[in-house]
Amino acid sequence: MSVQTIVFITLLAMLIFWAVGAYNRLVRLKNTIANAFGQIDVQLKRRYDLIPNLVEAAKKYLQHEQATLEAVIAARNQARSASDTVRSRPGKADAVIALAAAEQTLDSSLGRLFALAEAYPDLKADQTIRELSEELTSTENKVGFSRQAYNDAVLDYNNAQGQFPALLIARLFGFAPSAMLQATESAVERQAVRIQM
16 A cells, blocks of 8 residues: 555545534534523423413403403413424524514513503502512523523534534535524613513
């Protein structure tokens, strides 16, 4: 066997090992995104389960505000549907963007409900409402932490699949960039939903 053949085989082996390593790293990072979304999904499900209870408890005080209550439930259902889509396709940018938009709508609806509740002292004093509000606040905090972990995972993945030479493997095997789960886009939206009962 000639020296040129040995050098060629050695370089080819190194290239194959590198390609396998790059591919495996992209798969691992993509699975990290799915795992991170799983953590968010647990908290979102808890949030989605709390909202109908909150609306049901508020109904007896807000009988003349049915449109607001219905808007909260509609936004909750839309957000839950978007979350289900992301769960079935974790890391897909279009699904994540749709979930972020649905979550913004839900936050806005909840904000209107809590602003409205300020005008109803009996509602603010209701023990069930207060407990649900506290649980919702706690869940919102957990969603925030989980969202940060998810976005960190997406950043690592996007960096790995977008950098040369791993970019070649990413394009060859269809690793597309993922979208971060951004809760807000404007300064007004960045203000947290205030839950004070």
